[in-house]
Amino acid sequence: xxxIVGSKAVAVVNDAGRFGxxxxxxxxxxxxxxxxxxxxxxxxxxxxxxxxxSVPIVMITGAFVxxxxxxxxxxxxxxxxxxxxxxxxxxxxxxxxxxxxxxxxMLAGRVGGALTAELGTMNVTEQIDAVRSIGTNPIxxxxxxxxxxxxxxxxxxxxxGDLLGIxxxxxxxVVQFKINSWAYWNFSAGGVELWDVLVGVIKGFFFGASxxxxxxxxxxxxxxxxxxxxxACTEAFVASFISILALDYALAVIxxxxxxxxxxxRSLV
Amino acid sequence: xxxxxKKRKVKKDDETTEPSVxxxxxxxxxxxxxxxxxxxxxxxxxxxxIEKGKTxxxxxxxxxxxxxxxxxxxxxxxxxxxxxxxxxxRIDNLNENELYKVRTNYGFLFQxxxxxxxxSVADNITFPIRQHYKVKYWSKFDEFVKTxxxxxxxxxxxxxxxxxxxxxxxxxxxxxxxxxxxxxxxxYDEPTTGLDPIRSDVxxxxxxxxxxxxxxxxxxxxxxxxxxxxxADRIIMLHNGKIIADGNAKHIREHPHPVVxxxxxxxxxxxxxxxxxxxxxIFQTQFLPRDFEE
Ligand SMILES: Nc1ncnc2c1ncn2[C@@H]1O[C@H](COP(=O)(O)OP(=O)(O)O)[C@@H](O)[C@H]1O
Ligand SMILES: [Mg+2]
Numbered sequence: 001x002x003x004i005v006g007s008k009a010v011a012v013v014n015d016a017g018r019f020g021x022x023x024x025x026x027x028x029x030x031x032x033x034x035x036x037x038x039x040x041x042x043x044x045x046x047x048x049x050x051x052x053x054s055v056p057i058v059m060i061t062g063a064f065v066x067x068x069x070x071x072x073x074x075x076x077x078x079x080x081x082x083x084x085x086x087x088x089x090x091x092x093x094x095x096x097x098x099x100x101x102x103x104x105x106m107l108a109g110r111v112g113g114a115l116t117a118e119l120g121t122m123n124v125t126e127q128i129d130a131v132r133s134i135g136t137n138p139i140x141x142x143x144x145x146x147x148x149x150x151x152x153x154x155x156x157x158x159x160x161g162d163l164l165g166i167x168x169x170x171x172x173x174v175v176q177f178k179i180n181s182w183a184y185w186n187f188s189a190g191g192v193e194l195w196d197v198l199v200g201v202i203k204g205f206f207f208g209a210s211x212x213x214x215x216x217x218x219x220x221x222x223x224x225x226x227x228x229x230x231x232a233c234t235e236a237f238v239a240s241f242i243s244i245l246a247l248d249y250a251l252a253v254i255x256x257x258x259x260x261x262x263x264x265x266r267s268l269v
Numbered sequence: 270x271x272x273x274x275k276k277r278k279v280k281k282d283d284e285t286t287e288p289s290v291x292x293x294x295x296x297x298x299x300x301x302x303x304x305x306x307x308x309x310x311x312x313x314x315x316x317x318x319i320e321k322g323k324t325x326x327x328x329x330x331x332x333x334x335x336x337x338x339x340x341x342x343x344x345x346x347x348x349x350x351x352x353x354x355x356x357x358x359r360i361d362n363l364n365e366n367e368l369y370k371v372r373t374n375y376g377f378l379f380q381x382x383x384x385x386x387x388x389s390v391a392d393n394i395t396f397p398i399r400q401h402y403k404v405k406y407w408s409k410f411d412e413f414v415k416t417x418x419x420x421x422x423x424x425x426x427x428x429x430x431x432x433x434x435x436x437x438x439x440x441x442x443x444x445x446x447x448x449x450x451x452x453x454x455x456x457y458d459e460p461t462t463g464l465d466p467i468r469s470d471v472x473x474x475x476x477x478x479x480x481x482x483x484x485x486x487x488x489x490x491x492x493x494x495x496x497x498x499x500x501a502d503r504i505i506m507l508h509n510g511k512i513i514a515d516g517n518a519k520h521i522r523e524h525p526h527p528v529v530x531x532x533x534x535x536x537x538x539x540x541x542x543x544x545x546x547x548x549x550x551i552f553q554t555q556f557l558p559r560d561f562e563e
Contacts, residue, residue: 122385129345130383134450135373136400137366 022139022217026147029140039145046149050111054157057110058103062161065098066090066168074177084183086173088191094165095192100200101248103161104207107154108240112215115146116236119219120229128220143220147212154208155201162200199255206247211240295354296321296454296486297342302351304337311337313510314351324480324487326497329507330532335490336380338507339456342488343375344368373401376447380458380490382439384431390442391427394418397449417445422471437464444472448479455479457489461496473499494533506532 033039069090077083119142122128131138173179215236222232295318304312311334319325327335340346341353344361353361360371384393391414398404398413411427418424421441431439440463447455457476461469473496479485480500491497497504497518504521506514506529514521514529521533531538 125386126379126381126383127385129340130377130379130385132365132369133343133345133372133375133377133379134397134400135369135371137369141400 018221019217022220023213025139026143026213026216029137030144030148033140033144034148039140042141042145043148043152046145047153049114050146050149051153051157054107054110054153055160057106058157058161059164061102061106062094062099062164063168065102065161066094066165066170067172069093069098070169070172070177074173083177083179085187085191086177086179087169087184087188090169090173091166091188091192092196094169095162095200096196097200097248099162099165100158100203100207101244103158104154104204104211104244105241107150107157107208108211108215108237108244111150112211112236112240113233115212115215116219116222116233117229119143119216120222120232123220123222124224124228138220143213143216146216147209150208150212151205152208154211155204158201158204162197195259199251202255203248203251206251207244210243210247214239214243295319296356297488298352298354298357299341300352300354302338302341302353303349304334304341304346305349310510312341315510315512317505317512319486319488320503321486322480322484323502324476324489324500326489326491326501326504327507328490328492328494328497328504328532330492333507334510335507336458339377339458339488339490342456343372343377345377373397373450374453376450376452376455378440378444378447378455378457378460380462382431382436382443384439384443384446386431388430389427390414390418390423390429390431390434393431393442394445394449396446401450417449418442420448420475421445422468437468440464441468441472444475451483452485454486454488457487457491459491459493460489461491461493466495469493469496470499472496476500492532494535 070086073086073089074083077086077089119128122142128138128142131141170184174181174184218232218236218239222228297317297319299315299317299319302312302315302317303310315338327338329335337346341348344353344363348361351361352359355371355374360368363371384390385396388396391411394414394417395410398410404410414427415424418426421444423438423441423445426434426438426442431442434442440460444457444460447457455476460472460476464472476487476489477500480487487500489497489500501518503515503517505512506521506524508528513526514524516524521529524530530536
């Protein structure tokens with residue numbers, strides 16, 4: 001019994017160590033390849049695959065989030081006579097939390113799964129070993145373009161998601177529930193600061209990088225066979241999802257501290 | 270209870286293990302190489318010196334560790350213990366980044382080809398060059414691909430993708446990729462498996478040509494004895510993780526070891542045959558669908 005627990009614990013620590021090394025190598029290789037024009041076409045190709053085709057799904061998610069929030073919050077606000085504040089409520093939730101997190105979750109499913117399956121298949125068919133045998137670092141050739149593409153595109157996709165979330169809320173609030181349009185936007189503009197939008201977008205960099213790194217790692221370490229690849233995809237999604245939530249919490253704490261110390265002072269000056 | 274170790278296979282034929290060091294300069298030297306996967310000992314204390322400019326053929330039954338051995342030569346797998354040298358320099362203690370440079374001296378043909386399935390045939394073949402050189406003359410590239418493809422008998426396949434090729438064709442594209450950088454050493458993992466006899470002979474001729482004209486050192490893993498006899502300067506037989514025979518084609522043909530004789534003549538072991546013979550009388554040879562219904 002103790003033996004089982006012990007060997008499981010050793011396996012967990014080993015895995016964490018390998019993941020740490022993978023992350024470190026990825027960071028080093030990313031920094032190095034930013035200087036090399038040779039990787040730009042690879043990054044560009046991945047951006048097309050990862051980013052462009054994710055736009056519709058992220059926009060649809062955003063629109064529905066905004067609409068649902070409006071439907072759910074309207075009755076409560078009406079009972080307090082505050083329905084004109086609906087815009088603030090929707091827009092701040094979308095821009096700061098729901099937009100980034102839900103967009104990232106969609107990407108974890110859509111992009112993360114594809115990355116793991118692709119790299120996992122390359123792993124079990126020895127294509128990654130083939131890259132190594134040719135004298136090329138597979139992290140530089142395969143992982144870095146994908147991670148950089150995700151890192152750069154997730155914030156952009158989040159902006160699309162935010163935009164549609166705002167429009168969705170507006171559509172339900174103003175068109176369906178007939179809230180005064182001027183009041184809706186005016187209160188929104190007063191309640192949502194540039195800071196809130198920035199926080200949401202900056203989160204995107206972290207979410208994007210963590211989705212890509214986790215998914216690539218799972219692909220690189222996936223076990224033989226169709227079952228191995230499938231399992232790696234599942235694990236990659238679960239791990240990405242949890243890391244998104246954990247990062248979101250950590251970033252919320254950090255940004256709050258930053259806001260309290262710097263941003264508020266800035267506005268006083 | 271979790272450590273379920275496979276018993277080490279019993280070695281009965283230790284006395285026939287011969288010293289494997291041959292005079293001349295060894296471009297690749299393997300010293301006391303042992304490789305274990307968990308408790309499964311695949312290579313057991315192997316020492317081997319591979320001579321420059323010669324073709325060394327490694328034979329042995331499936332699953333005896335030929336692929337594992339050849340992958341150790343370029344450190345795609347790390348030894349459990351032992352040392353590996355390339356041109357007198359120890360390479361098994363280098364880190365992965367240092368190894369990338371060493372590996373450009375090698376070409377490696379994977380058993381399954383390992384073509385990049387997102388790249389066309391032409392891009393696969395030029396991949397090593399694009400990785401290691403700044404290409405300016407793209408027009409030369411077409412010519413280069415054409416030459417390499419005709420060397421392996423696949424003219425006109427530039428635009429194909431690996432998924433549209435047969436197993437044998439993939440292997441030949443992989444061979445073209447392996448020789449793209451004009452490496453000093455080429456490692457072939459079963460180059461003729463899955464090819465028809467005529468294609469096999471073309472590959473044999475190609476291996477010989479590379480050796481004669483460019484002085485390439487080749488290590489060929491195979492269980493195709495026709496090919497082995499044709500190309501080998503030296504044949505090594507692996508069995509149960511050990512080298513049990515080592516010498517030129519004649520030496521192997523006349524080798525006294527029964528396992529070697531069985532292997533090169535493709536004869537079934539008497540014990541295995543006994544099971545098959547017996548099964549006809551003791552068990553039903555074939556089950557019929559109704560046997561599974563009540
Ligand atoms: N990555 C691995 N993990 C565990 N066992 C392995 C691995 N690779 C090879 N083996 C084992 O090593 C033995 C030799 O395999 P291999 O070298 O592929 O045989 P072959 O001589 O047919 O090329 C097999 O029994 C196989 O199970
Ligand atoms: Mg093999």
